[in-house]
Amino acid sequence: MNIFQWTKGVFRFGPKKSDPPIWALKDPVTEAQTLKERYGEDFAAFLYRQDLYDVLNRETLPLLQPTANNDFLAGSYWAKKHPFNFPGPFYTGETDTCGTGVPEAPENILFDGYSCEYIFRQPGNYQQFIAVKDAAAVEVFDSYACNGNQHWTGQTCREWWRNREEIIHPLLHDLEYRKQNGERGKLYVDYLNSAAKRDLQKYVFFLENGFYPLEEGTPLPEL
Numbered sequence: 001m002n003i004f005q006w007t008k009g010v011f012r013f014g015p016k017k018s019d020p021p022i023w024a025l026k027d028p029v030t031e032a033q034t035l036k037e038r039y040g041e042d043f044a045a046f047l048y049r050q051d052l053y054d055v056l057n058r059e060t061l062p063l064l065q066p067t068a069n070n071d072f073l074a075g076s077y078w079a080k081k082h083p084f085n086f087p088g089p090f091y092t093g094e095t096d097t098c099g100t101g102v103p104e105a106p107e108n109i110l111f112d113g114y115s116c117e118y119i120f121r122q123p124g125n126y127q128q129f130i131a132v133k134d135a136a137a138v139e140v141f142d143s144y145a146c147n148g149n150q151h152w153t154g155q156t157c158r159e160w161w162r163n164r165e166e167i168i169h170p171l172l173h174d175l176e177y178r179k180q181n182g183e184r185g186k187l188y189v190d191y192l193n194s195a196a197k198r199d200l201q202k203y204v205f206f207l208e209n210g211f212y213p214l215e216e217g218t219p220l221p222e223l
Contacts, residue, residue, distance in 0.1 A: 028134070031064050032126035038063060043125050048203070048212035052089050053147045061133070072137050073146045080143075084112060084167050084188075086196070087157045087203055088122035090132055093143040100138045102184075105131035110188055113176030120188040122199070154204045154221065161200055161223045164192055197223065 038060075039046040049055065061070040077093025085091040094116065095101065101109040101117035107128055110120045117139070123129040136144030170177045171185040178185060201220035206212045208221065 028127055028130040031130045034064060035060070035126045035129070042214065043123075043129070044212050044214060046126075047089065047123065047129065048206045050149065050210060052149055056146050064133075072139070072142050073133070073144060075142055075145055076147050077143055077145050078147075078151045082112065082116065082118040084110075084118040084120065085148075086120055086122060086191075087148070087152050087160055087200060088119070089146050089148045090119050090122060091145055091148050092116075092118050092139075093145065094141065095143040096140040098140060101135040104135035104138060106184070108132050109135055110184060111177075111180040113170070113174060113180060115180055121191055121196075122203075149207070152203075152207060154208045157200055157204050157207070158223050161197070168192060 035046070057070070057074050061073065075093075077091070080093040082092050082094075095118075097115035099111070099115055102111060105128065108119055108121050108123060108131060109117050111117060117135070119132070123132050132144075136142075168189050171181070171189055172178075198220070201223060202213050204221050204223070205218070213220065
């Protein structure tokens with residue numbers, strides 16, 4: 001939790017006696033360590049689980065912020081999912097245009113041409129998870145969701161991958177996209193041209209087999 005989340009909570013619900021004072025807010029490193037102690041060092045085993053939505057909303061968020069308003073990842077926005085979201089448990093619907101997401105999670109979030117936010121890379125470690133969680137917490141419309149596993153299928157992931165040029169082109173050539181992201185838009189392009197394929201293959205394996213391929217050398221499905 002950070003000062004933006006605290007301010008948002010006050011704006012939406014009014015101050016509560018149970019809300020922590022600003023100076024008591026935790027830092028991402030401390031929160032990441034808390035998760036490692038609770039769930040273990042293997043972040044993939046924590047993130048890629050069938051019951052992730054329930055675990056995050058009923059256990060993880062209350063563990064990190066027991067007195068805060070923790071409903072900011074409880075919604076479902078699949079019908080309005082931004083098409084640039086990279087397949088995985090986290091995605092955005094129609095977000096605000098306040099520009100708060102990228103400062104919170106620069107390794108995972110980008111803007112479209114209207115300053116709406118989307119997940120260009122799923123969290124790869126606990127600190128990135130904390131960053132995405134904080135981006136969701138400060139987003140005014142609560143348009144971040146963590147129930148992607150309930151919607152993505154192997155087939156829809158493969159279709160998304162085949163159409164990835166529809167993402168690459170505006171990031172490189174659309175003036176508004178370049179204006180919003182600057183050179184950061186290349187982060188997504190570079191990712192799609194490198195590690196993204198293997199990450200998506202592992203995610204498809206998870207969707208089709210019910211567990212994440214943690215062992216090296218596991219045969220992965222074709223895209």
